[in-house]
Amino acid sequence: xxxxxxxxxxxxLIKKSHILSDFLHSDLYDENHKLRQMDVIALSNGIxxxxxxxxxxxxxxxxxxxxxxETIGKYETYISNVIKDNxxxxxxxxxxxxxxxxxxxxxxxxxxxxxxxxxxxxxxLWRAGISTRNEYKEVELGPYSDVIRKxxxxxxxxxxxxxxxxxxxxxxxxxxxSFIGQPRRHKFGHSTAYSIVITGYxxxxxxxxxxxxxxxxxxxxxxxxxxxxxxxxxxxxxxxxLTYTGMI
Numbered sequence: 001x002x003x004x005x006x007x008x009x010x011x012x013l014i015k016k017s018h019i020l021s022d023f024l025h026s027d028l029y030d031e032n033h034k035l036r037q038m039d040v041i042a043l044s045n046g047i048x049x050x051x052x053x054x055x056x057x058x059x060x061x062x063x064x065x066x067x068x069x070e071t072i073g074k075y076e077t078y079i080s081n082v083i084k085d086n087x088x089x090x091x092x093x094x095x096x097x098x099x100x101x102x103x104x105x106x107x108x109x110x111x112x113x114x115x116x117x118x119x120x121x122x123x124x125l126w127r128a129g130i131s132t133r134n135e136y137k138e139v140e141l142g143p144y145s146d147v148i149r150k151x152x153x154x155x156x157x158x159x160x161x162x163x164x165x166x167x168x169x170x171x172x173x174x175x176x177x178s179f180i181g182q183p184r185r186h187k188f189g190h191s192t193a194y195s196i197v198i199t200g201y202x203x204x205x206x207x208x209x210x211x212x213x214x215x216x217x218x219x220x221x222x223x224x225x226x227x228x229x230x231x232x233x234x235x236x237x238x239x240x241x242l243t244y245t246g247m248i
Contacts, residue, residue: 004064005130006071006153011064018058019127019136020180020198021076021120059131071153072127075120078113098228105231106219107169114225118157121165121221122148125194125205128183135182139194144207164213165221168202168230174237176200184244188212195244201229202244 002013063072081087094110126148128136141148144163151157170176181197188210195204206213213220219228232240 002061004067005062006067006149007064009064011066013061014063014065014068015060016058017060017062017068017127019131019133020057020124020196021079057133057135059133062127062130067153072120072123075116075123075152078116079120082112082117097231105171105233107229107231108226109229110226112221112225112227114160114221114223115155115157117227118160118165118221119152119155121203121205122157122163123152124196124203125183126152128196138185139183140185141207160220160223161209161217164206164209164217166204166206166213166216166219166230167221167227168204168232168240170200170202170232170237170241171234174200174232174234176237176241179241181241186244197241197244202232202241 001010003009004011004013082093085092087093091111091113093112096108098106098108100106125139126141126145128139129141129145129148131139147158148163176197179197180199183194183196186193186195188206191206191208191210191213193204193206193210193212195202197203204212204216216230219230221227
């Protein structure tokens with residue numbers, strides 16, 4: 001027995017809660033369900049090398065079964081179905097690739113359920129924040145932890161400009177499509193942001209407005225169920241990723 005970090009009730013806690021949802025790793029598992037983790041330093045030198053495999057990043061004693069598998073689970077199920085294109089016809093995502101006047105490519109997603117998508121993404125950040133594992137030590141949410149907790153529990157996310165979420169995708173052919181990085185903390189002036197690299201995408205959470213969030217404001221995850229995912233050109237991906245992961 002213990003106190004569930006999400007519902008705050010005394011319950012039997014499960015022994016294995018994934019911090020970053022298990023399905024996000026699906027393409028990285030080997031035949032023994034061991035995670036093929038990539039050596040970031042080797043990748044920066046153009047070498048596609050795997051580090052010691054693991055079975056994913058999880059921790060026990062954090063959540064009760066209901067909160068893990070039902071409350072957070074329904075958001076995971078939705079995003080998993082988005083990725084697998086396994087949604088009902090009325091829920092199908094509309095996406096198209098566009099280019100702006102400066103030659104920058106975007107992928108526009110429409111009919112993306114804002115509530116489920118934002119709460120899923122916030123759950124990744126929140127779970128990293130409550131974890132005691134060393135790879136998540138940079139995530140210190142302070143008062144935002146309880147704010148996000150309540151949003152996940154109540155199924156009611158903040159407005160799209162409150163904890164703004166921006167997503168970048170890496171151009172096809174870059175080495176980082178098979179890389180999951182630990183969450184990193186960034187300071188933009190007096191504002192804090194967090195980023196997570198997950199299999200070809202960089203997700204940025206801006207806790208408060210800053211000069212970076214202002215520049216990408218129109219590309220944020222929006223309450224009208226849309227997002228414009230920014231494509232990082234292939235020749236810029238390595239420097240972009242290494243900058244955000246703190247390697248340079």
